[in-house]
Amino acid sequence: MLTVTDTARVSTNTPALPPLSPAQAETYERLEEAIASSPVVVLESSVGFGKSFLVQRLMRQHKAAAVTLVDLLHSTANTGHAGMEAPFMALVETAFEGADLVILDDFDLVGAVFSHPFYARTKMVEATLHALMQRARSQNKCLLFLGSDFRSPYEPEKMDFSFFDGRMLDLEAEHFTEADYRFFLGLALGEAAGQSLPTKRIFDYSPGLNGHQLRQLGALMKEHGRSDEAFVREMIDTRLLITNANVGEIADVKFSDLKGFEQIIADLTTYVLNPLKGDPRFDDIGLAPKRGVLLFGPPGTGKTSIGRALAHQMQGKFFMIDGTIPTEPAKDFYPKVQSVFHAAKKAAPCVLFIDDADVLFQSDRSTGLSRYLLTMLDGLESETSGKVAVIMTAMDPNHMPPALLRSGRVELWIETKPPSESVRNEMIAADVARLPEAFRSYDFNKIANLTAGFNAADMRRIVSDVKALYARDVVEGRKIKAVDDYFAVAAGEVRQNKVLLGLAEAGALKLGQQPEAANPPGAGAGRTEKQKKASRLRDESNQCGGE
Amino acid sequence: MSARNAVARLPLPQLSPVQSQAYALLRDAVDASTCTQIESAPGQGKTTLLRQLVRELGGALIEARQFFNPITPGTHVGVETTVLCHVEKAFATHDLVAIDDINTIAEATDGGSRGYSRYGSYKALAQMLSDLALAQGKRLVVAGTPVRDDIVHWEFDNALTIRIGQMGVEDYEALLTHELGAKAVIGIDVGDIFEHAPALSVYQLLQLARLARANDAKTSAAVRTILDTRILRANTRTEEVEDLSFSDLKGFEHIAEALTTHVLNPLRSYEKLRGLGLRPKRGVLLFGPPGTGKTSIGRALARQMQGKFFLIDGAFSPEPASTFYRRVQKVINDAKRAAPSVLFIDDADVLLQSGYAPGYGRMLLSMLDGLESATSGKIAVILTAMNPSHLPPALLRSGRVELWLETKAPADNARSEIVAAHVANLPKLFQSYDPIHLNSLTEGFNAADMRRLVADVKALYAIDAIAGASADNADVYFAKAAANVRRNKELLALAETGRFKFGAVEAASPAQS
16 A cells, blocks of 8 residues: 655645645545556546646655656666666666655657567567556555547547556546536636636537636636637637647638628538537537538539638538648558547547549548448447547449448538529629639620630639730730730630540540630640549638639 | 576465366476476466475576576577576476476567578477476476467477366455455455456456555455456557447437447346346347437447447557557457456448458457357457448358347437527526427437537537627527538538539538528
C-alpha cells in the first residue's frame, strides 16, 4: 500500500493546488484507488484534459517521483550507448529509491521510439518494463504511465501499453460534461459569472472542447466583456475549432449568392443545418441532423458551390475530404481520412464534406473506405459521429459503393440540376459586370443556339474567353472586333470543347478527325472532370463558382 | 548485489493450488533434466515459481533487469552476450541458474526488426547455455510467456516443459483469501466470480481484491461490478453506444429470446445451472436486409454486457495491414481474457468479402473452432451480414455458425409500435397522427426507415416552428417524411444496381413532396 501524506501536514507555505474540474476530480479519485491496487496503472486521456494537474496533485499527496521526457533525454545523452533502455531503467530505479509511486508522463511518446521498427532493439523495452513492474509489485509500489490518445486508431505509431495487458489497471479519463465547462469558464470569469453563463448551450453546441480551448474561450469572453451565446459560437467557430479546410482559401460563396438553389438550401437547412444548431426550443424532441447526405447531379450543376457556401457558413465546423488527399500509399491515406473524422468528431456537431465521393470510391482502395464510412455513418458506437453530418457529392450515384447505398445510411438524396436559362444568366451577372463597357449589355439570346444545355460554368467560360480574346487584340494592337464576334467565337470554342470532352469520355475520340475548330487556342481543351477534381473547393482563383 | 541476496530479501507469496501443482512438476523436472522451461501466460505466477525454486535449491535467479547490466560497467555489448556472461558467472558459484522472461531476449534479438545488428543470435545463445549447463553438470531453468506475434521462438529444443495451468476456482479462492482475509471472502461467492471471469491473471485477482476492499464491496454482485467496470475493459466505449435495451426493440422478440437462451444465459453464471456444462453458441449470424435492426441489437447487447462486449467493425482501418491485424488480434485476446464474452463483428460480409483482409477470415475460423483453447469456447462470436452469401464459404461450410437469426422488416402492427415508441416521450403534437394511415404510408419500410421517418418529422416540425407556423397535428409531417424516405429508398435501389439515370425518378425535392 502506498503511504499517503496527510494533507494537513503539508507545510503552509506550499502553494495551494489548483482546483480540479468535476471530470478531473472524478478521474483523480479513480486514479488514487488504482495506484493503491495495482503495481502498474495506465491512464489514457485526450489532449487538453489536464493530466499534468493530476500529476501535480499526486506528487503532493504521495511519496512520488516523476520521470519526465527531459530526464530521459538527459540520461541518454552521456551514456555513449546506442540503447536507451539501460539509462531509462537506471533512471526509474533511482526514482524508486525514495518513492512509492513513480510517474512516467507522456510515456506513449517515449514508447513510440522504443517500439518503432527502426529502433535497433524494438522489443527490448518490454524487458525493461517487465523488470520495473516486478520491482513495483514485490515492493508494493506503483508505476503510473500517462499518455494522450495512445489507443486512438489515428495514432498507430504510439505505444499502446498492450504489453501490460492482464496485469495493469487501465483507466480512461472521464469526459468533460457541462459541469466541466462551467468550471473552466468560471475559472476565467469568476465563479459567480460562471453560474450565469449559458453553459448548457455552449456544451451542446460543441461538446468536444478540451481544457485548453475552454480556458481560451474564457479568456476571450473576459477580454471582450461578452458572454452571450452568439459571441461564444463565433469564437468557437472562428478561433477555437481547427478544421482541415482553410476557409480563407475557399471562394467566398454565400447561400444567397446561389441562384436557383432555393429548394436545395431549404432541404439542407431543414435536415442538416437547423438540427446542427442546437436550438433550445427543440431540446425536448431530440432533433438530430441527417448523418449521410448525397448531393448528386451532372458536372457544373453547383455541388461544389454548395460546399463552398457551407464552409463559409459553418466555419470551424466544416471539414472536408477531397482530391487533395491522395489515395496512395494506402498506409498514409487511411490515417489522413481518419484524422479528419477524428477532428470532426471533436468539433461535432458539424459537417464533413466529401467532394467527388463517387470518384474517390472508384479508386482501388475504396473497399476499406466505404466500410469505414459505413461504420462512421451509423456504426454501433456512433453517438458522437452521429452528430457529424457527412455530405457527399457525386456526379454519378451509380458509382457509389453498393454496400454503402444498400445499407440505407445515405439518408438524404438531393439532386442538383442544370439551371434554367434565366437562372443561368443571373448566375453569371457578376462576371458579365466586369466585362468592358461595350460588352456588358450583350444579349445572350443571340448565341442561344450555341449555348443550349450549357450550365453556369460553361457560361462563365464563355465570358472569360471573351475577355481573353479581347485582351489579346488590345495587347497586340489588333483591330477590335464587333462585340457579337467575340461572343460567337467564344461560345463556339466552349461548345467544341464540350463535344470533344463528350467524345473522349465515351472513348470515341479519334485523332485528326475532328474539324479544324476542334483545336482552339484556349487552354481548357480536354480538361476532364477527373483532372479538375483535386481541390476545386479550395480553388480561390477558379472563378467557376457554378462548378 | 548478488542474485542470491536479491532473492533472499523478497517475501514469498503463497502458492495457489494450480501453482503448487506446477511447482511439483517443476521440482521433478529439475531433478530429471539439465534444462527445464516454464511457459505461461503473463501474470500466472512463473516468476513466483522461479523464486521459490532458487530459494529452496539455492540457485541464482537472473531477472530482466540484469539483461541491461553488463558485467563490466560502461561496456557496450549485445544483450545476448550480457546474459551469457551473467550465466557463466552464476554457474561458478551455483548449481542451478534460472532465467526469467527469456522470451524478451529472443524478441529483442530475433523479433521486432531485423535492425538488430546481431539478428538471429538467440538460437546460438540458447545452444551455448544448454551446452554450458550440460558440460558443467549444472541445472538451467528458463521461463517465458508465449510470444505474441508468433514469429519468434524462445523455447529450448532439449528442455522439459512445464506449463502453469489456467487458474481454477480454488486458485481464485486462495488468492482472494490471501489478500482479503478469510472473513471478508465469506460474503462473496467465489464460484460466481470465477464463472463470470475465469481467465483472470494473478495480477487482476489482486487488483480485484484491493479494489473490493477500497470500495467496501462485500457481495458477489458488488465484486462483479468492479470486475466489469474496472478490470475487464471492453474495446467499446459505452458512452458512444446509444442506450438501448431489448425491450426498446419492437418486433425483435424472437431474436431477443434466441439470444437470451443460446448466448446470454449460458454466458452468465447461475448457481442453479452450475455443473450443467452450459455453453453459449459460438457462432451466431444475424442476417437480414439493411435497416432491419442488426446493429441496434448489437447496441442493446453492448449496453447489457458492458466490459464483456468486444467489437470489430469498419472503424478498424485496413491499412497498414500490420496494424490492422495487430488490432484485430488484440481485440480477440482481450475478449479471451474477459471470457465468457461476446465478440461482435458488425457488417461481417462487407469486412470479409473476398480479396480483402484474407487472413482475417482464417483467424475467425480458428477462433470459432475453439480447438486452440478452452477460453475461446466461451466467446460467442456474433456476426452481422446484409447478405450471408458474401460470407466466406469456408466459414459457412465449417458449420461453425451455429445459430442463424434473420432480422426482417417489421410487420404492420410493429411499424406503428415502432413509431409509438419513438414518439412516446415527445410533445403531444407528435402523437397526433392517424396510425392506420401511417401504416399504409410506410408499407415496406424497415426499422431504420421508421427511425428516419420520425427524425424527418422532427426536422420538418422544427423548421415550421421556427417560422411560427407549425401544423396542429402531425399527419402532414408524417406524410411528407414518408414520401421523402420512400423517394430515398427508390433512388438508392436504382443507384445500387447501377441503373440510376438522371431524370428517371421524379426528383421532387424531399421537402416539397
